[in-house]
Amino acid sequence: MTREIAVVAFGQTDHRRTSDELSEVEMLIPVLHDVLGQAGLKTGDIGFTCSGSTDYLAGRAFSFTMALDGVGAWPPISESHVEMDGAWALYEAWTKLLTGDADTALVYAYGKSSPGSVRDVLTRQLDPYYVAPLWPDSVALAALQAQALIDAGHADEPALAGVAARSRASAATNSHAQLSGSVPQGDYVVRPLRTGDCPPVGDGAAAVVLAAGDRARRLCARPAWIRGIDHRIEAHALGVRDLTDSPSTRLAAEKAGVFERPVDTAELYAPFTSQEVVLRRALRLDDRVTVNPSGGALAANPIMAAGLIRIGEAAARIHRGESDRALAHATSGPCLQQNLVALLEGDPR
Amino acid sequence: MPEVLKAPLVVEFPFTRSLGPVQSAFLTGLRERVLLGVKTGDGRTLVPPVEYDPVTAEEIHDLVEVAPTGTVTTWAWNHAPRRGQPLDTPFAWVLVRLDGADTALLHALDAAGPDAVHSGLRVRVRWAAQRSGAITDIACFEPYDSGDDAAAEPTGHDGRFADPVTGIVAPARLDYVYSPGRAQSAHLDALAEQRTVGERCPSCRKVYVPPRGACPTCGVATSEAVEVGPRGTVTTYCIVNIKAKNLDIEVPYVYAHIALDGADLALHGRIGGIPYDQVRMGLRVEPVWTDGGRHPDHYRPTGEPDADYETYKELL
Numbered sequence A: 001m002t003r004e005i006a007v008v009a010f011g012q013t014d015h016r017r018t019s020d021e022l023s024e025v026e027m028l029i030p031v032l033h034d035v036l037g038q039a040g041l042k043t044g045d046i047g048f049t050c051s052g053s054t055d056y057l058a059g060r061a062f063s064f065t066m067a068l069d070g071v072g073a074w075p076p077i078s079e080s081h082v083e084m085d086g087a088w089a090l091y092e093a094w095t096k097l098l099t100g101d102a103d104t105a106l107v108y109a110y111g112k113s114s115p116g117s118v119r120d121v122l123t124r125q126l127d128p129y130y131v132a133p134l135w136p137d138s139v140a141l142a143a144l145q146a147q148a149l150i151d152a153g154h155a156d157e158p159a160l161a162g163v164a165a166r167s168r169a170s171a172a173t174n175s176h177a178q179l180s181g182s183v184p185q186g187d188y189v190v191r192p193l194r195t196g197d198c199p200p201v202g203d204g205a206a207a208v209v210l211a212a213g214d215r216a217r218r219l220c221a222r223p224a225w226i227r228g229i230d231h232r233i234e235a236h237a238l239g240v241r242d243l244t245d246s247p248s249t250r251l252a253a254e255k256a257g258v259f260e261r262p263v264d265t266a267e268l269y270a271p272f273t274s275q276e277v278v279l280r281r282a283l284r285l286d287d288r289v290t291v292n293p294s295g296g297a298l299a300a301n302p303i304m305a306a307g308l309i310r311i312g313e314a315a316a317r318i319h320r321g322e323s324d325r326a327l328a329h330a331t332s333g334p335c336l337q338q339n340l341v342a343l344l345e346g347d348p349r
Numbered sequence B: 001m002p003e004v005l006k007a008p009l010v011v012e013f014p015f016t017r018s019l020g021p022v023q024s025a026f027l028t029g030l031r032e033r034v035l036l037g038v039k040t041g042d043g044r045t046l047v048p049p050v051e052y053d054p055v056t057a058e059e060i061h062d063l064v065e066v067a068p069t070g071t072v073t074t075w076a077w078n079h080a081p082r083r084g085q086p087l088d089t090p091f092a093w094v095l096v097r098l099d100g101a102d103t104a105l106l107h108a109l110d111a112a113g114p115d116a117v118h119s120g121l122r123v124r125v126r127w128a129a130q131r132s133g134a135i136t137d138i139a140c141f142e143p144y145d146s147g148d149d150a151a152a153e154p155t156g157h158d159g160r161f162a163d164p165v166t167g168i169v170a171p172a173r174l175d176y177v178y179s180p181g182r183a184q185s186a187h188l189d190a191l192a193e194q195r196t197v198g199e200r201c202p203s204c205r206k207v208y209v210p211p212r213g214a215c216p217t218c219g220v221a222t223s224e225a226v227e228v229g230p231r232g233t234v235t236t237y238c239i240v241n242i243k244a245k246n247l248d249i250e251v252p253y254v255y256a257h258i259a260l261d262g263a264d265l266a267l268h269g270r271i272g273g274i275p276y277d278q279v280r281m282g283l284r285v286e287p288v289w290t291d292g293g294r295h296p297d298h299y300r301p302t303g304e305p306d307a308d309y310e311t312y313k314e315l316l
């Protein structure tokens, strides 16, 4: 029989433009203690630990090993790391719990973008033969997608500005957000995207605790059960893809069971306004769905943690009784190349 | 709180990569001003070409020449070019579907301004004067009026070249400003005064040096500063026989783990002032600072009797 797995705790830092005074592990420790405290667990109680981060943000090889000091890695623990957003670390932890090898898992992710130039850093994830030598930065690639969307008649600049305004207005109730309230759309960064269409660059971390079955019920009053997770990828060559669509997101959502019944909440990792338009279409979300009540990545985009935060925010709404069935999405790579969709549900009330 | 320490950190590497047969043909073609695509099983032509069909994963290798002219499928105006990008004046990023191709290639378009660009615009390749077999052999695209006579037609090239390019070197450089965080900054500040300061775990009471702000056993934050050393004990060591590039130290020399008095973690250091083959576990050492040095240059014997194994076995 398939085990039931739930998110039982979620925590995150305040996301800020810089955090010079803190190392990664110093930034992470309060968040780890927050989620463990919520679940009433100690580091030694955790069955499996998995993290997501990237050396390219840190500018150092094996940078994740430094953060392990924060989880009490001695004596040896069962631990793993993905060089990806923490949403994929959560996927690994979920499968680990499904096997029955562990009953609880700690998943964390962090990213400090402030030491480098994130637009340049992200070019290093591109095809090294045909694309990376041209140094197209992350905003430029998103702008190509935005223009394709505009040409196809799915959005225009005022519509994109509307996504930005709604996201940052929602973030006014999110004390962790880096940008909230009324934020000017600003000048073009790479046309057609303006400052307001782009996520803030910042530092931050997040963590969740997962638990299986009755263990989850004991640790959390209303666990956010993970009913399904799937992740899919598109062809790496941008010119092969239809940039106005996200078939990988749609397929991941289908495999996760999203389309079986309507969801009430969707936390989408759309770092650019235009990408929310693509994702809403791919996921067939209508106006009855509350999209990014946290403000989403337009309010805070700690790279490598922002996808895990989407799952955490969706779960926290279920914990609080504000949602019964929520979708969480994470992305990685240029123009929504890789996409993960998780479906979370609370017990009937 | 002391001022946050910061230092520039440059990560630079020449990414040297070998090419598969299709990539080799495409990049060699660019050197020879020939544009090549690859045919898929269902008859589509992919430009730039890949070795496996992105839909079926079938291996593909049937090369076909396409035209140096094409159509913009989407674009974005880049008014502030960044380091390494194809042009240093404002330009448009474009996806271009070359005539004869079914997919689009990413590159730069040299145009007067955003008003001169639109999806559907006809463009042609501008070749770089110096070409080596790289995507940058295309300098950029430029707008092209079909009335122009200069557009070359495909010659029916079969993709076989006498002197194919078999690899690329893609230089990468990223610039950072590194900050070591609170605990390590405090450690570095103390070193500037030739003191070695660690931090004690509030839970297990162990003293970590250099401190990273957390106890790896307890997973809790550390903050209580503790001065350790200056003397210490060699817990283990190795003899280095290969001279490192740009390192002005004669080989062989000894690199050791040194447990400073009062510390519960050994740090690394070079041992000097004693022949390399006389260094031993338990040797008592002290730091030697050079003028302006920001950390001990090396550690030398103190002349004390060796430490008893029982006193440092937990620190091995």
Ligand SMILES: [Zn+2]
Binding pocket: B201, B202, B203, B204, B205, B206, B215, B216, B217, B218, B219
């Ligand atoms: Zn401790």
